[in-house]
């Protein structure tokens with residue numbers, strides 16, 4: 014059975030050898046210590062690629078026989094080139110796929126390298142974990158910002174977190190500066206800007222206690238997610254939606270589903286489902302490997 018190396022590159026590099034959509038022999042992580050989380054941010058692109066190469070070699074073991082490498086990273090990716098990378102801005106414009114395969118070749122390894130958006134990789138990992146590599150999977154990650162990934166892999170842009178979900182001029186908390194975006198309502202950073210006197214946890218707790226302002230916000234938060242999901246359903250069709258990220262703890266599924274029911278009325282589009290899923294490094298690494306596997310077909 015073909016072996017692939019899956020790698021994710023964000024605050025750290027996480028790599029694993031993937032066989033039959035399972036990680037063989039555990040994951041490797043660079044930097045290993047949590048207090049070194051800025052190590053990559055300060056690294057020039059050449060050195061990042063070098064480190065990627067080291068990690069790939071390390072997980073591949075002594076045999077060095079694998080069919081391809083898949084790298085998932087946050088940003089806009091096109092044809093193996095990083096067009097935009099908000100977390101690692103030095104990568105902007107770099108042909109990471111080409112650079113990494115050249116590095117590997119220097120060390121005697123011929124392996125194609127595939128680059129994918131990490132949120133799409135996550136969607137692919139969820140699909141692989143559930144044996145659903147033949148269906149459309151979409152995933153929202155609710156964290157500092159709002160991520161959106163979809164599977165199957167295709168060329169294109171779907172910055173779902175920046176879906177406009179309100180026409181209210183006052184809605185301008187999105188990290189990108191755009192008005193009315195879902196991230197400007199749901200993102201952790203945006204919530205802190207809105208409630209300068211309360212942490213998001215306190216807001217949702219107060220909503221539970223019946224605080225009117227907080228309860229109104231809780232409704233807005235769920236309406237925003239329902240609206241962005243409904244827009245995606247109307248553009249791409251029904252199917253499975255997953256929710257992940259550290260703020261899924263705020264999700265009230267019945268409330269979300271109630272708003273969705275109000276927003277999606279065409280019966281052929283009503284066969285969608287929403288499910289909360291754990292966001293783990295392993296799923297993302299497997300998804301990155303799936304991108305390499307599918308590129309090789």
Ligand SMILES: [Zn+2]
Nearest residue numbers: 175187189194
């Ligand atoms: Zn935005």
